Amino acid sequence: MSIRFLVLSDTHNAPFPAPLPPADxxxxxxxxxxxxxxxxxxxxxxNLAALEAELVLVIPGNHDLSLDPKWWAANLIPGTDDDMDPLEPQKAHRLFADAKRDHVIHLLDEGTHTFTLADGRRSFTLYASPYTPDFGGFAFAYPPHEDRFSAAGGAANPIPSGVDIVMTHGPPLPISDRWQLDIGAGGEHCGCPKLWRAIERAKPVMHCFGHIHEGYLPGTQLTYTKRVK
Incomplete structure:
Protein backbone atom coordinates (compact mmCIF):
# COMPACT_ATOMS: atom_id res chain seq x y z
CA MET A 1 0.00 0.00 0.00
CA SER A 2 1.13 3.58 -0.60
CA ILE A 3 0.41 6.95 1.01
CA ARG A 4 0.37 10.15 -1.06
CA PHE A 5 1.86 13.17 0.72
CA LEU A 6 1.55 16.79 -0.40
CA VAL A 7 3.98 19.25 1.23
CA LEU A 8 3.28 22.96 1.70
CA SER A 9 5.08 25.64 3.69
CA ASP A 10 5.42 29.39 4.26
CA THR A 11 2.10 30.44 2.82
CA HIS A 12 2.11 33.63 4.97
CA ASN A 13 -1.60 34.55 4.71
CA ALA A 14 -1.56 34.02 0.94
CA PRO A 15 -3.97 31.74 -0.92
CA PHE A 16 -2.56 28.30 -1.59
CA PRO A 17 -1.33 27.63 -5.12
CA ALA A 18 -4.01 26.07 -7.30
CA PRO A 19 -4.84 23.61 -8.50
CA LEU A 20 -3.26 21.25 -5.99
CA PRO A 21 -3.36 17.50 -6.56
CA PRO A 22 -5.34 15.34 -4.15
CA ALA A 23 -3.37 13.52 -1.47
CA ASP A 24 -3.94 11.20 1.44
CA ASN A 47 -7.77 27.14 3.16
CA LEU A 48 -6.51 23.88 4.68
CA ALA A 49 -10.02 22.53 5.17
CA ALA A 50 -10.77 23.08 1.48
CA LEU A 51 -7.95 20.79 0.36
CA GLU A 52 -8.68 17.23 -0.70
CA ALA A 53 -6.98 14.98 1.88
CA GLU A 54 -7.84 12.57 4.65
CA LEU A 55 -5.37 14.15 7.09
CA VAL A 56 -3.91 17.66 7.28
CA LEU A 57 -0.89 17.91 9.59
CA VAL A 58 0.44 21.35 10.50
CA ILE A 59 3.29 22.82 12.53
CA PRO A 60 3.75 26.52 13.30
CA GLY A 61 6.67 28.55 12.03
CA ASN A 62 8.65 31.45 13.44
CA HIS A 63 6.08 33.94 12.06
CA ASP A 64 3.11 32.27 13.77
CA LEU A 65 3.86 34.32 16.85
CA SER A 66 0.87 33.69 19.08
CA LEU A 67 1.06 29.91 18.65
CA ASP A 68 4.19 30.15 20.84
CA PRO A 69 2.85 31.05 24.31
CA LYS A 70 6.35 31.69 25.72
CA TRP A 71 7.20 34.15 22.97
CA TRP A 72 3.82 35.87 23.32
CA ALA A 73 4.13 36.30 27.09
CA ALA A 74 7.68 37.62 26.79
CA ASN A 75 6.72 40.21 24.16
CA LEU A 76 3.52 41.65 25.62
CA ILE A 77 3.56 45.43 25.99
CA PRO A 78 1.10 46.19 28.81
CA GLY A 79 -0.62 49.56 28.98
CA THR A 80 -0.22 50.58 25.35
CA ASP A 81 -2.86 51.22 22.72
CA ASP A 82 -1.57 48.34 20.60
CA ASP A 83 -1.43 45.96 23.56
CA MET A 84 -1.60 42.33 22.43
CA ASP A 85 -4.31 40.12 23.86
CA PRO A 86 -2.61 38.00 26.56
CA LEU A 87 -5.12 35.22 25.84
CA GLU A 88 -4.46 35.03 22.10
CA PRO A 89 -2.28 31.87 22.34
CA GLN A 90 -5.10 30.00 24.12
CA LYS A 91 -7.66 31.30 21.62
CA ALA A 92 -5.45 30.37 18.67
CA HIS A 93 -4.88 26.85 19.93
CA ARG A 94 -8.63 26.52 20.52
CA LEU A 95 -9.23 27.38 16.85
CA PHE A 96 -6.98 24.51 15.82
CA ALA A 97 -8.55 22.15 18.35
CA ASP A 98 -11.92 22.89 16.74
CA ALA A 99 -10.37 22.35 13.29
CA LYS A 100 -9.11 18.94 14.38
CA ARG A 101 -12.64 17.98 15.36
CA ASP A 102 -14.35 19.44 12.30
CA HIS A 103 -11.77 19.16 9.50
CA VAL A 104 -9.13 16.57 10.57
CA ILE A 105 -6.54 19.39 10.77
CA HIS A 106 -3.94 18.51 13.40
CA LEU A 107 -1.67 21.21 14.84
CA LEU A 108 1.28 19.12 16.03
CA ASP A 109 3.37 19.66 19.14
CA GLU A 110 7.09 18.94 19.01
CA GLY A 111 7.65 15.20 19.23
CA THR A 112 6.69 11.92 17.57
CA HIS A 113 3.18 11.13 16.37
CA THR A 114 1.61 8.04 14.79
CA PHE A 115 -1.26 8.17 12.31
CA THR A 116 -3.35 5.43 10.74
CA LEU A 117 -5.49 6.14 7.71
CA ALA A 118 -9.15 5.21 7.62
CA ASP A 119 -8.58 1.93 5.77
CA GLY A 120 -6.61 0.74 8.82
CA ARG A 121 -3.84 -0.76 6.67
CA ARG A 122 -1.74 2.34 6.11
CA SER A 123 0.06 4.02 8.99
CA PHE A 124 3.16 6.11 9.50
CA THR A 125 5.18 7.79 12.23
CA LEU A 126 6.06 11.46 12.01
CA TYR A 127 8.39 13.63 14.07
CA ALA A 128 7.39 17.30 14.16
CA SER A 129 9.19 20.41 15.38
CA PRO A 130 8.39 24.09 14.75
CA TYR A 131 11.71 25.28 16.22
CA THR A 132 14.47 27.05 14.26
CA PRO A 133 17.77 28.70 15.25
CA ASP A 134 17.19 32.13 16.76
CA PHE A 135 16.97 34.86 14.14
CA GLY A 136 15.49 38.32 14.60
CA GLY A 137 13.65 37.51 17.82
CA PHE A 138 10.84 35.51 16.21
CA ALA A 139 8.84 32.67 17.78
CA PHE A 140 9.89 29.04 18.34
CA ALA A 141 13.59 29.94 18.47
CA TYR A 142 16.52 28.17 20.08
CA PRO A 143 20.10 29.41 20.62
CA PRO A 144 22.95 28.11 18.43
CA HIS A 145 24.43 25.93 21.17
CA GLU A 146 21.16 24.04 21.85
CA ASP A 147 20.53 20.59 20.40
CA ARG A 148 16.76 20.04 20.18
CA PHE A 149 16.97 16.89 18.10
CA SER A 150 19.25 14.31 19.75
CA ALA A 151 19.03 12.59 23.12
CA ALA A 152 22.83 12.70 23.39
CA GLY A 153 22.61 16.48 23.15
CA GLY A 154 20.00 16.68 25.91
CA ALA A 155 16.93 17.15 23.72
CA ALA A 156 13.60 16.72 25.52
CA ASN A 157 11.95 15.48 22.31
CA PRO A 158 14.68 13.91 20.15
CA ILE A 159 14.12 12.57 16.65
CA PRO A 160 13.83 8.78 17.05
CA SER A 161 15.65 6.37 14.79
CA GLY A 162 13.39 4.67 12.27
CA VAL A 163 10.75 7.41 12.15
CA ASP A 164 9.09 7.56 8.72
CA ILE A 165 8.84 11.34 8.28
CA VAL A 166 10.57 14.30 9.88
CA MET A 167 8.66 17.56 9.53
CA THR A 168 10.44 20.71 10.71
CA HIS A 169 9.96 24.37 9.96
CA GLY A 170 13.65 24.99 9.33
CA PRO A 171 16.16 23.14 7.16
CA PRO A 172 19.25 21.25 8.26
CA LEU A 173 22.75 22.59 7.54
CA PRO A 174 24.25 20.07 5.11
CA ILE A 175 27.85 18.93 5.10
CA SER A 176 27.93 19.06 1.30
CA ASP A 177 27.21 21.85 -1.18
CA ARG A 178 25.11 19.33 -3.08
CA TRP A 179 22.13 20.50 -1.03
CA GLN A 180 21.04 24.11 -1.56
CA LEU A 181 17.68 24.25 0.25
CA ASP A 182 19.01 26.21 3.24
CA ILE A 183 20.81 29.00 1.34
CA GLY A 184 19.57 32.54 2.02
CA ALA A 185 19.47 35.62 -0.18
CA GLY A 186 23.11 36.42 0.57
CA GLY A 187 24.32 32.97 -0.40
CA GLU A 188 24.85 31.90 3.20
CA HIS A 189 23.79 28.56 4.69
CA CYS A 190 21.00 29.14 7.24
CA GLY A 191 20.28 25.57 8.33
CA CYS A 192 20.96 23.80 11.61
CA PRO A 193 23.97 21.42 11.78
CA LYS A 194 22.51 19.59 14.78
CA LEU A 195 19.35 18.88 12.81
CA TRP A 196 21.48 17.51 9.96
CA ARG A 197 23.30 15.14 12.31
CA ALA A 198 19.97 13.97 13.74
CA ILE A 199 18.61 13.31 10.25
CA GLU A 200 21.73 11.31 9.36
CA ARG A 201 21.27 9.27 12.53
CA ALA A 202 17.49 8.72 12.28
CA LYS A 203 17.40 8.11 8.50
CA PRO A 204 13.72 8.98 7.89
CA VAL A 205 12.10 8.11 4.61
CA MET A 206 11.38 11.82 4.08
CA HIS A 207 12.39 15.10 5.71
CA CYS A 208 10.26 18.12 4.75
CA PHE A 209 10.75 21.74 5.81
CA GLY A 210 10.42 25.36 4.66
CA HIS A 211 11.53 28.65 6.29
CA ILE A 212 14.20 29.70 3.75
CA HIS A 213 12.13 31.09 0.88
CA GLU A 214 15.16 31.49 -1.37
CA GLY A 215 15.84 27.77 -1.08
CA TYR A 216 12.63 26.83 -2.88
CA LEU A 217 13.26 25.00 -6.13
CA PRO A 218 10.55 25.98 -8.69
CA GLY A 219 9.08 23.06 -10.54
CA THR A 220 10.00 20.40 -7.99
CA GLN A 221 7.43 17.69 -7.34
CA LEU A 222 5.52 18.26 -4.12
CA THR A 223 3.99 14.82 -3.81
CA TYR A 224 5.72 11.81 -2.32
CA THR A 225 4.62 8.21 -2.19
CA LYS A 226 5.71 6.17 0.82
CA ARG A 227 5.73 2.44 0.35
CA VAL A 228 4.39 0.60 3.37
CA LYS A 229 5.16 -3.09 3.80
Whole structure:
Protein backbone atom coordinates (compact mmCIF):
# COMPACT_ATOMS: atom_id res chain seq x y z
CA MET A 1 0.00 0.00 0.00
CA SER A 2 1.13 3.58 -0.60
CA ILE A 3 0.41 6.95 1.01
CA ARG A 4 0.37 10.15 -1.06
CA PHE A 5 1.86 13.17 0.72
CA LEU A 6 1.55 16.79 -0.40
CA VAL A 7 3.98 19.25 1.23
CA LEU A 8 3.28 22.96 1.70
CA SER A 9 5.08 25.64 3.69
CA ASP A 10 5.42 29.39 4.26
CA THR A 11 2.10 30.44 2.82
CA HIS A 12 2.11 33.63 4.97
CA ASN A 13 -1.60 34.55 4.71
CA ALA A 14 -1.56 34.02 0.94
CA PRO A 15 -3.97 31.74 -0.92
CA PHE A 16 -2.56 28.30 -1.59
CA PRO A 17 -1.33 27.63 -5.12
CA ALA A 18 -4.01 26.07 -7.30
CA PRO A 19 -4.84 23.61 -8.50
CA LEU A 20 -3.26 21.25 -5.99
CA PRO A 21 -3.36 17.50 -6.56
CA PRO A 22 -5.34 15.34 -4.15
CA ALA A 23 -3.37 13.52 -1.47
CA ASP A 24 -3.94 11.20 1.44
CA UNK A 25 -1.98 13.45 3.79
CA UNK A 26 -1.11 17.14 3.55
CA UNK A 27 1.90 18.42 5.50
CA UNK A 28 2.20 22.16 6.16
CA UNK A 29 5.66 23.00 7.50
CA UNK A 30 4.83 26.31 9.17
CA UNK A 31 4.45 30.06 8.70
CA UNK A 32 0.76 29.96 7.99
CA UNK A 33 0.71 33.70 8.76
CA UNK A 34 2.97 36.75 8.69
CA UNK A 35 2.61 37.59 12.38
CA UNK A 36 -0.16 35.47 13.89
CA UNK A 37 -3.60 36.93 14.48
CA UNK A 38 -6.84 35.03 15.01
CA UNK A 39 -8.39 36.21 11.75
CA UNK A 40 -5.31 35.01 9.87
CA UNK A 41 -5.44 31.60 11.57
CA UNK A 42 -9.12 31.30 10.65
CA UNK A 43 -8.27 32.10 7.04
CA UNK A 44 -5.45 29.52 6.99
CA UNK A 45 -7.69 26.86 8.55
CA UNK A 46 -10.36 27.53 5.92
CA ASN A 47 -7.77 27.14 3.16
CA LEU A 48 -6.51 23.88 4.68
CA ALA A 49 -10.02 22.53 5.17
CA ALA A 50 -10.77 23.08 1.48
CA LEU A 51 -7.95 20.79 0.36
CA GLU A 52 -8.68 17.23 -0.70
CA ALA A 53 -6.98 14.98 1.88
CA GLU A 54 -7.84 12.57 4.65
CA LEU A 55 -5.37 14.15 7.09
CA VAL A 56 -3.91 17.66 7.28
CA LEU A 57 -0.89 17.91 9.59
CA VAL A 58 0.44 21.35 10.50
CA ILE A 59 3.29 22.82 12.53
CA PRO A 60 3.75 26.52 13.30
CA GLY A 61 6.67 28.55 12.03
CA ASN A 62 8.65 31.45 13.44
CA HIS A 63 6.08 33.94 12.06
CA ASP A 64 3.11 32.27 13.77
CA LEU A 65 3.86 34.32 16.85
CA SER A 66 0.87 33.69 19.08
CA LEU A 67 1.06 29.91 18.65
CA ASP A 68 4.19 30.15 20.84
CA PRO A 69 2.85 31.05 24.31
CA LYS A 70 6.35 31.69 25.72
CA TRP A 71 7.20 34.15 22.97
CA TRP A 72 3.82 35.87 23.32
CA ALA A 73 4.13 36.30 27.09
CA ALA A 74 7.68 37.62 26.79
CA ASN A 75 6.72 40.21 24.16
CA LEU A 76 3.52 41.65 25.62
CA ILE A 77 3.56 45.43 25.99
CA PRO A 78 1.10 46.19 28.81
CA GLY A 79 -0.62 49.56 28.98
CA THR A 80 -0.22 50.58 25.35
CA ASP A 81 -2.86 51.22 22.72
CA ASP A 82 -1.57 48.34 20.60
CA ASP A 83 -1.43 45.96 23.56
CA MET A 84 -1.60 42.33 22.43
CA ASP A 85 -4.31 40.12 23.86
CA PRO A 86 -2.61 38.00 26.56
CA LEU A 87 -5.12 35.22 25.84
CA GLU A 88 -4.46 35.03 22.10
CA PRO A 89 -2.28 31.87 22.34
CA GLN A 90 -5.10 30.00 24.12
CA LYS A 91 -7.66 31.30 21.62
CA ALA A 92 -5.45 30.37 18.67
CA HIS A 93 -4.88 26.85 19.93
CA ARG A 94 -8.63 26.52 20.52
CA LEU A 95 -9.23 27.38 16.85
CA PHE A 96 -6.98 24.51 15.82
CA ALA A 97 -8.55 22.15 18.35
CA ASP A 98 -11.92 22.89 16.74
CA ALA A 99 -10.37 22.35 13.29
CA LYS A 100 -9.11 18.94 14.38
CA ARG A 101 -12.64 17.98 15.36
CA ASP A 102 -14.35 19.44 12.30
CA HIS A 103 -11.77 19.16 9.50
CA VAL A 104 -9.13 16.57 10.57
CA ILE A 105 -6.54 19.39 10.77
CA HIS A 106 -3.94 18.51 13.40
CA LEU A 107 -1.67 21.21 14.84
CA LEU A 108 1.28 19.12 16.03
CA ASP A 109 3.37 19.66 19.14
CA GLU A 110 7.09 18.94 19.01
CA GLY A 111 7.65 15.20 19.23
CA THR A 112 6.69 11.92 17.57
CA HIS A 113 3.18 11.13 16.37
CA THR A 114 1.61 8.04 14.79
CA PHE A 115 -1.26 8.17 12.31
CA THR A 116 -3.35 5.43 10.74
CA LEU A 117 -5.49 6.14 7.71
CA ALA A 118 -9.15 5.21 7.62
CA ASP A 119 -8.58 1.93 5.77
CA GLY A 120 -6.61 0.74 8.82
CA ARG A 121 -3.84 -0.76 6.67
CA ARG A 122 -1.74 2.34 6.11
CA SER A 123 0.06 4.02 8.99
CA PHE A 124 3.16 6.11 9.50
CA THR A 125 5.18 7.79 12.23
CA LEU A 126 6.06 11.46 12.01
CA TYR A 127 8.39 13.63 14.07
CA ALA A 128 7.39 17.30 14.16
CA SER A 129 9.19 20.41 15.38
CA PRO A 130 8.39 24.09 14.75
CA TYR A 131 11.71 25.28 16.22
CA THR A 132 14.47 27.05 14.26
CA PRO A 133 17.77 28.70 15.25
CA ASP A 134 17.19 32.13 16.76
CA PHE A 135 16.97 34.86 14.14
CA GLY A 136 15.49 38.32 14.60
CA GLY A 137 13.65 37.51 17.82
CA PHE A 138 10.84 35.51 16.21
CA ALA A 139 8.84 32.67 17.78
CA PHE A 140 9.89 29.04 18.34
CA ALA A 141 13.59 29.94 18.47
CA TYR A 142 16.52 28.17 20.08
CA PRO A 143 20.10 29.41 20.62
CA PRO A 144 22.95 28.11 18.43
CA HIS A 145 24.43 25.93 21.17
CA GLU A 146 21.16 24.04 21.85
CA ASP A 147 20.53 20.59 20.40
CA ARG A 148 16.76 20.04 20.18
CA PHE A 149 16.97 16.89 18.10
CA SER A 150 19.25 14.31 19.75
CA ALA A 151 19.03 12.59 23.12
CA ALA A 152 22.83 12.70 23.39
CA GLY A 153 22.61 16.48 23.15
CA GLY A 154 20.00 16.68 25.91
CA ALA A 155 16.93 17.15 23.72
CA ALA A 156 13.60 16.72 25.52
CA ASN A 157 11.95 15.48 22.31
CA PRO A 158 14.68 13.91 20.15
CA ILE A 159 14.12 12.57 16.65
CA PRO A 160 13.83 8.78 17.05
CA SER A 161 15.65 6.37 14.79
CA GLY A 162 13.39 4.67 12.27
CA VAL A 163 10.75 7.41 12.15
CA ASP A 164 9.09 7.56 8.72
CA ILE A 165 8.84 11.34 8.28
CA VAL A 166 10.57 14.30 9.88
CA MET A 167 8.66 17.56 9.53
CA THR A 168 10.44 20.71 10.71
CA HIS A 169 9.96 24.37 9.96
CA GLY A 170 13.65 24.99 9.33
CA PRO A 171 16.16 23.14 7.16
CA PRO A 172 19.25 21.25 8.26
CA LEU A 173 22.75 22.59 7.54
CA PRO A 174 24.25 20.07 5.11
CA ILE A 175 27.85 18.93 5.10
CA SER A 176 27.93 19.06 1.30
CA ASP A 177 27.21 21.85 -1.18
CA ARG A 178 25.11 19.33 -3.08
CA TRP A 179 22.13 20.50 -1.03
CA GLN A 180 21.04 24.11 -1.56
CA LEU A 181 17.68 24.25 0.25
CA ASP A 182 19.01 26.21 3.24
CA ILE A 183 20.81 29.00 1.34
CA GLY A 184 19.57 32.54 2.02
CA ALA A 185 19.47 35.62 -0.18
CA GLY A 186 23.11 36.42 0.57
CA GLY A 187 24.32 32.97 -0.40
CA GLU A 188 24.85 31.90 3.20
CA HIS A 189 23.79 28.56 4.69
CA CYS A 190 21.00 29.14 7.24
CA GLY A 191 20.28 25.57 8.33
CA CYS A 192 20.96 23.80 11.61
CA PRO A 193 23.97 21.42 11.78
CA LYS A 194 22.51 19.59 14.78
CA LEU A 195 19.35 18.88 12.81
CA TRP A 196 21.48 17.51 9.96
CA ARG A 197 23.30 15.14 12.31
CA ALA A 198 19.97 13.97 13.74
CA ILE A 199 18.61 13.31 10.25
CA GLU A 200 21.73 11.31 9.36
CA ARG A 201 21.27 9.27 12.53
CA ALA A 202 17.49 8.72 12.28
CA LYS A 203 17.40 8.11 8.50
CA PRO A 204 13.72 8.98 7.89
CA VAL A 205 12.10 8.11 4.61
CA MET A 206 11.38 11.82 4.08
CA HIS A 207 12.39 15.10 5.71
CA CYS A 208 10.26 18.12 4.75
CA PHE A 209 10.75 21.74 5.81
CA GLY A 210 10.42 25.36 4.66
CA HIS A 211 11.53 28.65 6.29
CA ILE A 212 14.20 29.70 3.75
CA HIS A 213 12.13 31.09 0.88
CA GLU A 214 15.16 31.49 -1.37
CA GLY A 215 15.84 27.77 -1.08
CA TYR A 216 12.63 26.83 -2.88
CA LEU A 217 13.26 25.00 -6.13
CA PRO A 218 10.55 25.98 -8.69
CA GLY A 219 9.08 23.06 -10.54
CA THR A 220 10.00 20.40 -7.99
CA GLN A 221 7.43 17.69 -7.34
CA LEU A 222 5.52 18.26 -4.12
CA THR A 223 3.99 14.82 -3.81
CA TYR A 224 5.72 11.81 -2.32
CA THR A 225 4.62 8.21 -2.19
CA LYS A 226 5.71 6.17 0.82
CA ARG A 227 5.73 2.44 0.35
CA VAL A 228 4.39 0.60 3.37
CA LYS A 229 5.16 -3.09 3.80
Missing amino acids: VILHCGDLTNAGGLSNYRHAIA
